Amino acid sequence: MRALRWGAVLGFLPLLYAAAPQPADWVPMRWPWSDAASLELLSGTPINCLLLKTVVPDFVEAAAARGVVTLAVIAPGDDVAGAARRAMAAKVTGIAIDGDLPEGAAATVREAAGGAPVIELTSRSRMALGSSAAGVPIIGTYQGVWPGIAVEADGAKKAAPSGSVWIDTNTGFIRAVRAWGDATLWMANQPPLKTVVTGARYLQAIADAAISGARWVLALDDDFAARLARREAKTMADWKRMADLLRYFEQHPEWRNMQEYGKLAIVQDPAKGGLLSGGILDMIAVKHTPVRAVPRQHLTAESLAGATMAVNVDADALTPEQKEVLRNFTRGGGMLLTGPPGWKDSSPQGDQITLDKAELERLNDIWRDVNSMVGRRNMGVRLFNVSSMLSNLLASADGKTAVVHLVNYSDYPVEDVAVHFPAEYKRATLTTPEGVVKSLEVYPTEEGGGVDIDKVLVCATIKLEQ
């Protein structure tokens, strides 16, 4: 119903607003300025939705004239309904609630918005998960880790002589959430305070969300915003690269509609452990084992089709019917790994969005078993020389096309990446945000085929076709 109402609202907007994009196509940014001249920065970018802390009618009108959607940001505080009414009077397109309002307050904002879109950017635990049926086209959270290679307090990269570097990422959370519902997901976390954020780190934040089908609500730190306002050359160059990267993903809406692919399935409750970053999905991602999240709520024989291995994180949480699904999976030859006896998937506590040390150690037990079970098997694709990267393997509904997204989280280009994939894929094409579109030579490997990629700056995508 709500979706229909939104459609009706947008349909009756004045002609000026006719070019306004649909909510699912909104490319959002927290806009730190309110002068109409600042809108010139949007030229050549795909950003079409601005989140405004300060609503200035002239600015809203100028934005609308450019076909740009505006959302008034309303934070928890006194009289949120009044703030919403004032914003609507200034003719913003809708409201973005930025934070956790008291029970029932969101409803008053909706009422004040008069049917205009209201996007709730809540804590992870209060997100309307699995909510596509409820007609909410966009769900979002203000909570996210700042993506990048984890660094210890003394500045050293978090790694042992032996291990891989750890990459802070929201991808596991995004994948868990998107597996449960088809609403557009916005990550509205902001850059860390008192930290110099380089242009590369912004690119990583954009790509971290985009490779798993979400959108990061672009948010600039004060220093970057000031330099951008002054049109400093280096900052403008960074800005252009950010725009290019956003455009790269927006030009391929088919990627957002492809399915997570992998012969390894993780059965987990997105409303519990799935809400936490640094969990089992992220652990597997760091090892570049293609994996698909299967929400416990959606566990059926169909959801496991094509999987050869499954991990049941919280066995006690399953219904008898769901347990039978897993029994049938193993009877059919699938390998099943279950969490240790008594192990329960953790639910986030308070503002928690990452695992605490004790939970991490317990999860490590599962992780070691998963690692041992997978070994060198090709669970969809095997990647080499990607220690500073994360990847995501997606496949079309008919399985004839797959894409492998790569994001480089280091400050240096990565050279000489190798990708091995099953024999059914015969052709491979490399695309990058820098405009490279290149057919790759496929060579035989023990797993089927392989391709080499000379260099990855921040992001690259390999399209595999049968």
Place this chain on the structure above:
Amino acid sequence: MTRREWLAMIAAAPLLKAAPGLEPPAAPVSIARCASYDEDVTAKLAAVFTQLGGIDGLVRNKTVTVKLNMTGSPGIRFQGQAPGVTHYVHPKLVGATAYLLGRAGARRIRFVESPWATAGPLEDVMLDAGWNVRSLQSAAAGVEFENTNAQGKSKGYARFKVPGTPYMFPAYDLNRAYQDTDVFVSLAKLKNHDTCGVTLSLKNCFGTTPASIYGDNAGVDEPNEKPTSGREAVLHEGRRQPSRSAPPELHPDSSREPGYRVPRIVADLVAAHPIHLAIIDGVESIAGGEGPWVRGIRKVKPGVLIAGLNPVCTDAVATAVMGYNPRALRGTAPFRTCDNTLLLAEAHGIGTTDLKRMDVRGLPIEQALYRYDT
């Protein structure tokens, strides 16, 4: 101190323990300038081999096993750089070695390493390091790869007895690749080492020991064919013995200090399994430690290739090129907290550390000098 004064000083240093009545052998060592990997590395290495009198006689119609230095996980990088320009030997030098061995008539060229915590194919580790395995395979006929962390493609292990008076173990059980060979090449990197002061062609052979037997999670009775750890507990610190299938330590009451143990184990290993050709990659490297996990390391570009037919001589020259006295005793750089592996190997009779006895060809040491300690 000028370069010449420094060389005169280190040449006058006393031997630690010369074998009575028998001088350890000396052999030529060759140095060539190679400023970067963008140069013709193959031509530079060929020149080094030519200065040694050529390698045809050594490798023609032979099986040649080349121990690479690929220490640590390939995922751990120094400032995001490819491992080949920091702490691994560079793949271009590996390819050049394969090509030149093939051109010299080697029948079979087997690259070996016991990489960190895995018994999986060595090719996977190379790919993870960004190496082009297909290029290496096509560099010469008969190129193979073997991960020697476990028994690998062969069955069982080969036992290498330490001749004379071993320091630590009477013998070492290694992958059969080390036995099934005519010529053994140590292809090392010009680096400092946190435990041993320097890691060159001798120390590179520490990595011949299989983690299946000498690793932290080695089997108690039999080797663990799926090792997932390093060798701290057994070799570095002696907190446990190797799998019972292999000979235990000779002196379990001896020091457990890594700076005492590791140099002796290395000297034992090289005595048990001689190196016929030592090649040291000093084109680009790191100083201050052997890998990115060592605090305080820095990138260096000595711009040299060093090779020799005796590993002690070669390492002595390489140590001098790094700005150290190859005969320095414990407490002196670079052996501040360890015994000198070179002197221990010399005392085993493997080769001399006496620079005065060495025929250094190509670039003189004083011109190649690149001080690792600043």
